[in-house]
Amino acid sequence: MAVCSVASCIVAPSLLAADWSRVGVEVQRAKQAGAIWLHLDVMDGLFVENISFGPQMVEAVRRVSDLFLDVHLMIQRPDRYLERFIKAGASQITVHVEAEHDGGVEQTLRRIRAAGLRCGLALRPETPLETVLPYFGLIDLLLVMTVVPGFGGQAFLERQTMPTLRAACDRRHAMGLNFDLQVDGGIDARTAVIARENGANVLVCGTSFFGAADAAAAMKALLGQGAGSGA
Ligand code: DX5
Numbered sequence: 322m323a324v325c326s327v328a329s330c331i332v333a334p335s336l337l338a339a340d341w342s343r344v345g346v347e348v349q350r351a352k353q354a355g356a357i358w359l360h361l362d363v364m365d366g367l368f369v370e371n372i373s374f375g376p377q378m379v380e381a382v383r384r385v386s387d388l389f390l391d392v393h394l395m396i397q398r399p400d401r402y403l404e405r406f407i408k409a410g411a412s413q414i415t416v417h418v419e420a421e422h423d424g425g426v427e428q429t430l431r432r433i434r435a436a437g438l439r440c441g442l443a444l445r446p447e448t449p450l451e452t453v454l455p456y457f458g459l460i461d462l463l464l465v466m467t468v469v470p471g472f473g474g475q476a477f478l479e480r481q482t483m484p485t486l487r488a489a490c491d492r493r494h495a496m497g498l499n500f501d502l503q504v505d506g507g508i509d510a511r512t513a514v515i516a517r518e519n520g521a522n523v524l525v526c527g528t529s530f531f532g533a534a535d536a537a538a539a540m541k542a543l544l545g546q547g548a549g550s551g552a
């Protein structure tokens with residue numbers, strides 16, 4: 322059972338759930354709570370129902386923080402925007418295998434890496450793991466969506482997504498690779514345990530983090546360091 326130790330687990334607060342009227346304050350709140358990553362959910366209203374923000378938000382956050390900016394492109398044509406997110410200060414760019422890639426998924430991933438960033442590949446809950454296997458050797462992170470992408474505050478889809486996460490963890494081990502395994506959607510102190518037990522080591526948390534009055538306590542709870550955890 323590949324359970325990631327608390328030490329190696331990363332909580333990536335999702336800006337989607339922050340108070341956008343005070344983005345700078347919210348970013349500082351995340352940093353003061355111990356966050357080292359910040360997850361930015363970019364949505365175009367085409368690949369997903371919702372529209373969120375673009376490269377200028379990444380630029381604004383980069384101006385006020387040195388956090389690792391984990392940009393999740395839930396957009397139809399990621400190739401068209403890669404340069405703008407790279408220039409904006411992203412640390413990592415994750416694209417969806419289901420999106421349209423002008424030169425193919427491999428070329429998109431190589432372009433992100435060639436710019437000196439980490440590259441991630443994401444799949445929706447209904448997408449079979451086989452779709453992303455050919456790219457395992459090219460990625461720094463695999464994002465197994467644990468909700469249908471588009472909106473924060475949804476329920477964790479355990480039955481539909483944990484088998485995929487577990488299989489990805491096992492195949493990664495069998496292939497001698499060690500990219501990060503990230504989950505995104507419905508992650509709270511309870512579901513974080515389930516995700517970690519199935520191999521996740523990066524936990525995207527929107528509502529459970531920015532919705533909490535005490536972000537530092539939320540961070541500890543998400544990492545399993547809460548009261549009575551013995552950690
Ligand atoms: C879905 C988004 C959400 C967000 C986190 O497209 O990607 O998963 O990051 O949402 P919560 O943590 O509020 O479920």
Ligand code: ZN
Nearest residue numbers: 362393505525
């Ligand atoms: Zn996301």
